[in-house]
Amino acid sequence: MGLFPTSPPRIIAQHLQLDLSIRNYRTPAALSTQKYADLRNEHTFPPFAALPEELDPDLSYYEMSGFREFKHSRHWCFLAEISKVEWLARLRLVVRDKQGALVPVAFYTDDKGEEFKYRARKGSTVMILYPDQHFFLGGTTGIRLEKESFCKIVTAPLNELMALSDRVGRYSTWQAGGRTCHGCDEKKVVDLQKCAGCGMFWYCDKTCQTTGWQSKGHKRDCKLIRENGLRAMFLTDRDRFEHFIDFLLPEPVTASESTAAAVEKLSALSIGTESGGSRAAEQTAVIVKTPYKIQPIASKGKGMVASTWIPRGTRILSEPPLFRVPRDNPDISAVDDIVVSKVSQLSAEQQRVFFDLTNIHGTEHSTAMGIARTNVLPLGSDSRSGGLFPIASRINHSCRHNAQNTWNDNIGRLTIHALRDIKWGEEITICYLPTVGSYRERQNRLRATFKFTCTCELCSLPCVYSRWESDMRLRKLQKLDAQIPGLLWGDRVEEKTALGLVRSMLDLFREEGIQDASIARAYNDAYQLALTCEDECRAKVFAQRAWEARCVAEGADSPTAVKMKKAVDQREHVKVPELDEDAFEKWLWMEGES
Structure with a gap:
């Protein structure tokens, strides 16, 4: 019997999603001597080659908590500059990491990356918390992102963030009994004033602040920190793992606060939408012989x-x-x-x-x-x-x-x-x-x-009307399924009409909660229709979607998935329109075409 888990083993001690806006951020006195994070540190911000493999817990990232059980031992974050942005069924990025390696990143979030689509631009930097090296079905290695709260896209290139990190290390951190003024580069123990905008750079007086703002690039740095919420990224203690952190990141908690008070404060700031039940389920995920x-x-x-x-x-x-x-x-x-x-x-x-x-x-x-x-x-x-x-x-x-x-x-x-x-x-x-x-x-x-009576979720719908609605959708699906072969193999194929039927089926699948191989078969019908009409552009898209659906339901090594992958590869050279998602879907299903 084979074991094919696809996500890294995790035990979640506490997982909170918190407000990171600068206006709500307050720096406790106990943090006045805190060492800020260095984005060049490959222990905390590792390149792709140093990330743990998904199915092989690396003890530099995890620690054993019991027999064949592991948990995170620290925080880590992957930084890379976006080189290419693609949207075909879901958001896909090709990013270049700190070592220059090109890495694919696929968004398997609930909305397939929709939340990031308009921020994902070539030249911006992507930050991903707790990533592993994932082995994709096509044989490539990259990062599979499943939680949108573990990702942030910063509107600046990676080298600019590295330079900012260097300046933070020099001018923000308390070193050798004092701080260094960003304006005049003199170290002082007292009488420095903090930038009211970002709260991270310090100045002797207004003259030094003007120098830093106009001559030393702080106008750009301050805006970058504020607009991208980078302050907590630099402040978070990443070598102490007590709970998972999200983007938005939690503000630091002083050592004087009790654990209960800290959790209460963090919980009060929570803006997450996940149910407590789903998080409780995640808290007990462990490595086991079988899933x-x-x-x-x-x-x-x-x-x-x-x-x-x-x-x-x-x-x-x-x-x-x-x-x-x-x-x-x-x-x-x-x-x-x-x-x-x-x-x-x-x-x-x-x-x-x-x-x-x-x-x-x-x-x-x-x-x-x-x-x-x-x-x-x-x-x-x-x-x-x-x-x-x-x-x-x-x-x-x-x-x-x-x-x-x-x-x-x-x-x-x-x-x-x-x-x-x-x-x-x-x-x-x-x-x-x-x-x-x-x-x-x-x-x-x-x-x-x-010889049994089914009492599943569908058969136990709460009222007769709900059951009647479900039955109507299922009967419509049966009728549509019977119509499509006639259109596909008839003497004259009307592509727009036939694709409309396939799309209606897919809409009904979604409404009815059907997620099995029926979806792959529907996309395959659309692929066959496009082939019959010699429409190679749409054939490429439908073949890709049919292959992806087969991989989900059957695996990339199934005969039908292998066959569909060949159809995809044969059309690698075919160019499809570069449109936003709404326009692309309208084009794909021939909406508005006569």
């Missing part, structure tokens, strides 16, 4: 539950079949004999695991055959054989499932992929039905085939 555990589920028997936070697209499970059996043999007695023979060849431990699985068929067949009929999964949508997967068999059904099961013929394993972020302690579910119909259709099919 799940099998445990009893109320009224369901055993089930699979996330034992850590699982990001969208993670391969949760990769399992080979315990054995295979034919699915197209109408002679049940013959299949029964095959199953009994297969089970007899298993080891004692394998037999123990097998006979612990559910049998919904009672004494209708042999016990082995009953278990096999209950749990065997097809090895592909049109496969003539099925496989018995002891671990995957524990995954329960939901009509609004959060994971996708796929037989991957390239690796000879059944894979389970997270369709969305799955919280710690949340049950991992798949859909037992080939298509999701109306409430009545689903219940009838599940009772007839699997």
Whole structure:
């Protein structure tokens, strides 16, 4: 069984998002001798090559907190200058770090980087807290950003920030019993006045301040510090890890404040929007052998539950079949004999695991055959054989499932992929039905085939009207799905009309909360439509989106993902319009075109 976690292990002690505006910032007396952060320090601000690898906890960044458990031991921040900005499904940057290395940064935030799209400009500097080296599906190594609060874009090139850091070190820090005036470069113990704008540079008097402002570049520095909220970046103690910090960064807390008072003060400043429940789930994320555990589920028997936070697209499970059996043999007695023979060849431990699985068929067949009929999964949508997967068999059904099961013929394993972020302690579910119909259709099919009544989130909608709305959306999806092949393979293809149907499907998927391979199939339909109409520009975009959706639901090594990646690569030379997101989507779906 393979393990493919895609996010670094973390235990979050305290995670607060706080106000950093200069007008609310006050410097406690206890901080008068604080050493300011040096942006050239590669321990605190490491280049990409020094970042920890995502799946290999580096003990210079993490510390052990228990058996196979790690937690952050300090803060770190990656700085790089933006060299290239791309928007195709999500924001992607190519940045140049302090050592000159080009690094891809992909935004997997909730809004896919929308918040940063208009600040991300070539020549600006990106700051990312707690990054790891992430291995992307395409084989490249870069940074995958999942929390927007861990990123800040500063409207200045990297070399300008480095020079500012040098000046902060010289003129802001208390050194050898005094401070140095930024205007006249004389060191004094008392009688220096702080710049009222940035609060970081000091002057003997108004004359020195005028010199610093006009002749030594403080007009630019002060504006840069204030407008980009850099003061707390320089003040934060990064070698002491008590809780995660965000952009906006917390103001320092004096040593005289009690821990309870400090937390109360920080909490009062919080402007975060995450629920306490989701943060509590993050607080217990640890390194484990697998990202799940099998445990009893109320009224369901055993089930699979996330034992850590699982990001969208993670391969949760990769399992080979315990054995295979034919699915197209109408002679049940013959299949029964095959199953009994297969089970007899298993080891004692394998037999123990097998006979612990559910049998919904009672004494209708042999016990082995009953278990096999209950749990065997097809090895592909049109496969003539099925496989018995002891671990995957524990995954329960939901009509609004959060994971996708796929037989991957390239690796000879059944894979389970997270369709969305799955919280710690949340049950991992798949859909037992080939298509999701109306409430009545689903219940009838599940009772007839699997002998249970579904009480999932979708089937337990709070009122009849909500269920009716859901059923209407699902029926519309069925009709649209039936229409598209006729348009695709008809004598005359009207591209705009056909793309409108695909877009309607995608809108309904979003409204209904469907996040599985149906999305990839819809984008593939759009890709085929564009090909039929010899529209290479749109074909490139739809192929890219279909490939990305396949990677999420099945993995980049699945046969369908590999095939779609070839389609993407074949159109690498094709240029698409450079438009803002709204204009791009209107162009893509031919809005406003006659």
